[in-house]
Amino acid sequence: MTQASGKRRVALIGTGNRGTKTWGKELLDAFGDQIEIVGICDHNPIRRAYAADFIGSGAPLFDDLTSMLAAVKPDTVIVCTRDCDHDRHAIEAMEAGADVIVEKPMATTAEKCARILEAQKRTGRRVDVGFNYRHAPTSTRIKQELLSGKIGEVVSVDFHWYLDTKHGADYFRRWHANRENSGSLFVHKATHHFDLLNWYLASAPQEVFARASLRNYGKNGVQRGTNCATCPGKSDCAFPLDVAADPWLNGLYGTAHSADGYHRDQCVFRPEIDIPDTMTADILYENGVQVAYSLNTFMPIEGYHLAFNGTKGRIEIRQYEDQPWDEPDVDTILVIQNNRSVEKLKLPFTRGGHFGGDVRLQRMIVERDLPDPYAQRADARAGALSVFCGVAALKSADSGVSVKLADLPGWDLVRG
Numbered sequence: 001m002t003q004a005s006g007k008r009r010v011a012l013i014g015t016g017n018r019g020t021k022t023w024g025k026e027l028l029d030a031f032g033d034q035i036e037i038v039g040i041c042d043h044n045p046i047r048r049a050y051a052a053d054f055i056g057s058g059a060p061l062f063d064d065l066t067s068m069l070a071a072v073k074p075d076t077v078i079v080c081t082r083d084c085d086h087d088r089h090a091i092e093a094m095e096a097g098a099d100v101i102v103e104k105p106m107a108t109t110a111e112k113c114a115r116i117l118e119a120q121k122r123t124g125r126r127v128d129v130g131f132n133y134r135h136a137p138t139s140t141r142i143k144q145e146l147l148s149g150k151i152g153e154v155v156s157v158d159f160h161w162y163l164d165t166k167h168g169a170d171y172f173r174r175w176h177a178n179r180e181n182s183g184s185l186f187v188h189k190a191t192h193h194f195d196l197l198n199w200y201l202a203s204a205p206q207e208v209f210a211r212a213s214l215r216n217y218g219k220n221g222v223q224r225g226t227n228c229a230t231c232p233g234k235s236d237c238a239f240p241l242d243v244a245a246d247p248w249l250n251g252l253y254g255t256a257h258s259a260d261g262y263h264r265d266q267c268v269f270r271p272e273i274d275i276p277d278t279m280t281a282d283i284l285y286e287n288g289v290q291v292a293y294s295l296n297t298f299m300p301i302e303g304y305h306l307a308f309n310g311t312k313g314r315i316e317i318r319q320y321e322d323q324p325w326d327e328p329d330v331d332t333i334l335v336i337q338n339n340r341s342v343e344k345l346k347l348p349f350t351r352g353g354h355f356g357g358d359v360r361l362q363r364m365i366v367e368r369d370l371p372d373p374y375a376q377r378a379d380a381r382a383g384a385l386s387v388f389c390g391v392a393a394l395k396s397a398d399s400g401v402s403v404k405l406a407d408l409p410g411w412d413l414v415r416g
Contacts, residue, residue, distance in 0.1 A: 008366070011039035011074035011098075013065050013089055015051035018103055019080030020252065022358055023130075024055040030359060031366045039072040041065055046256040054251070065089055069096040076101060082175055083182050087112035090127065091119040099126040101365060105191040106383030108183030110391050113384040114410025120380045121413075128365045129383035131195045132357035134376045135364065137350050138331050139196065139357070142306075142315060143374050145345070146200060150335055151310030154201065156290045158307040161193055164322055168277070168297030169239045172217040172268040173228075177275055179394075184275040186212065186397075187390035190295055193304075194283075195378065195386040200308070202375075203287040204415070205389045207404045212276035212397035216298045221269030228265035241265040281393045300324060313337035319355070384414045 010027075012019055019042075028037055037057035041064065042048040048061050062068035069077070069092070077093035079086050079102040087107045090100045106129050107113045120127050133139055146154065163171075171189070175181045182188040198204060214220065225231025234240045243249045243265050253264035277298065283291040301323045307316035314336045320327050331350075335343040350356030364370055364377050388411070392403040405411055 007034060007036040009038045009072065009075045010035045010078060011041065011059075011068055011072055011076070012037060012078045012080065013041040013068070014078075014080030014082075014103075015040065015042040015044075015047050015252070016080060017248075017252065019078070020051040020054055022362075023078045023080055023101070023103070024051060024057075026358070027362055027366075028055060028057055030362060034366050035076075038074055039068040041068045044256050044259045044262075046259050047252050050251045050256075065092055069093065069098070074098050079103060083108045083188055084180060087116050090116050094119050094123040094125040094127075097123075097125070099128075101128045101130065102383065103130045104195070104383070105183065105187050105387050105390070106380065107387055108181075108187055110388055110408040110410050113387050114413050117380050117384060117410070117413040127380040127383070129195075129378040129380065130361060131192065131199075131378040131382065131386075132354040132361045133192050133196055134199055134357065134378060135360035136355035136357035137347055138317065138319065138333065138355060140374060140376070141333060141345060141347060142308075142317065143200060145315050145333065145335055146308060147374075150313060150337060151308065151315055152312030154289055154308050154310050156292070156309045157197065157201070158292050158305065158309070159193060159197065160294045160306075161190075161296075161304045162299040162301050163189075163295070163297045164300060164302040165239070165298050166322075167302055168299070169217070169268050170241075171275075171297065172273060172277070173239075173241060173266050174264065175262070177217075177266075177268075177270075177273045179274050182275065183387070183390060184212075184394050185277075185295060185297065186210070186279060186281075186393040187387055190279070190293075190390050190393070191386040193293065193295070194389040195382060197283070197285075197291060197293075198382065198385050198389075199375070199378075201285055201287065201289050203285045203289065204385055205283050205392070205405055206286045207284045207402050208281055208389060208392040208396050209402035210279065210281035210393040210396040212279040212394070214273065214276050215278045217268045217277050218273035219269075219271055223267045223269040223271065225267060226270070227263040227267060229263075231267065239268045276397065279393070279397070281396075283389065283393075321355075381414060384410075388414060 041062040224233035279295045281293045303320040333345040396403045
């Protein structure tokens with residue numbers, strides 16, 4: 001129930017980096033006049049206490065969602081737990097009468113997505129998925145250019161994402177490195193990219209053929225320790241992480257492992273890693289658009305290249321997040337028509353998380369009556385579509401054959 005103050009009562013479950021910063025302190029700092037954090041939940045008492053102090057809301061702390069829901073009766077629950085737990089936490093929150101904001105990916109399997117969709121339909125609650133890239137100024141402008149018709153009908157897309165050896169390696173240090181937790185990077189990371197494609201093209205993926213392999217991390221290196229802090233060979237390793245040297249990481253994770261055994265600096269070469277680090281996918285959309293996609297996790301650069309090929313021309317952008325040289329503090333979108341005319345659309349490089357998408361996403365979710373002319377708000381169906389594409393990609397890479405999304409369990413709920 002919303003308090004007489006008119007502020008929306010928000011509870012948070014999961015106090016990792018994303019929960020504590022983006023959906024904790026940053027949300028409260030930006031929209032504290034409209035929302036009140038009334039509960040913070042995490043199974044790890046050390047991390048929970050640090051996060052609560054950092055957020056500064058004074059909200060009561062809980063070690064399980066059931067207790068928090070009963071005690072504080074929030075209007076909205078923000079789910080920032082491990083990907084594999086999103087479904088059960090989102091469903092429990094909806095069944096308790098709360099709306100849900102769930103970090104991407106919405107879930108890790110087709111079956112779990114279907115359960116969320118069924119619960120959302122049954123309870124009538126609102127579900128928002130944290131697809132921040134839709135809200136970046138560059139993304140908005142690209143959507144506008146696509147809608148303008150300047151390049152005619154889109155027939156194919158080239159989309160290639162690059163993670164550098166700092167960011168990319170991080171996924172192999174953490175719980176993400178096991179499929180049962182993250183669904184692989186085809187789900188955890190690429191769900192961002194598949195959602196952008198779905199939104200840009202205003203269509204749904206139909207069939208995926210993918211290839212994937214583990215070429216750099218896991219079994220490709222020599223594990224000399226379980227985690228960086230105690231590893232005898234860390235001075236000779238290309239991927240060391242010193243948690244103690246980073247005040248933020250040290251606060252959240254430095255001693256938290258003593259409570260649950262989870263180390264934030266696990267060896268990137270541990271043999272139990274079972275997700276690929278090099279991925280490509282050919283995606284066919286229901287509207288006939290063909291997409292060539294790739295994701296690489298150990299590059300010397302961070303960023304992406306995106307191009308839309310149309311019947312009358314091409315729109316493209318090369319956007320860097322990090323690179324070993326200086327780039328102009330501006331993003332350039334090229335609109336190239338078949339008569340060889342070229343528009344160079346220059347946008348100031350937007351600071352802030354995910355090319356400036358984070359705060360715009362927060363505003364869209366908090367200020368519910370905001371106009372949404374480009375359909376940037378992402379609901380449970382959008383969350384499911386991106387996950388289904390990632391699940392199909394991993395299944396195709398494992399099997400060597402193309403996978404139709406309609407053959408995955410729960411597709412009727414997604415399309416319904």
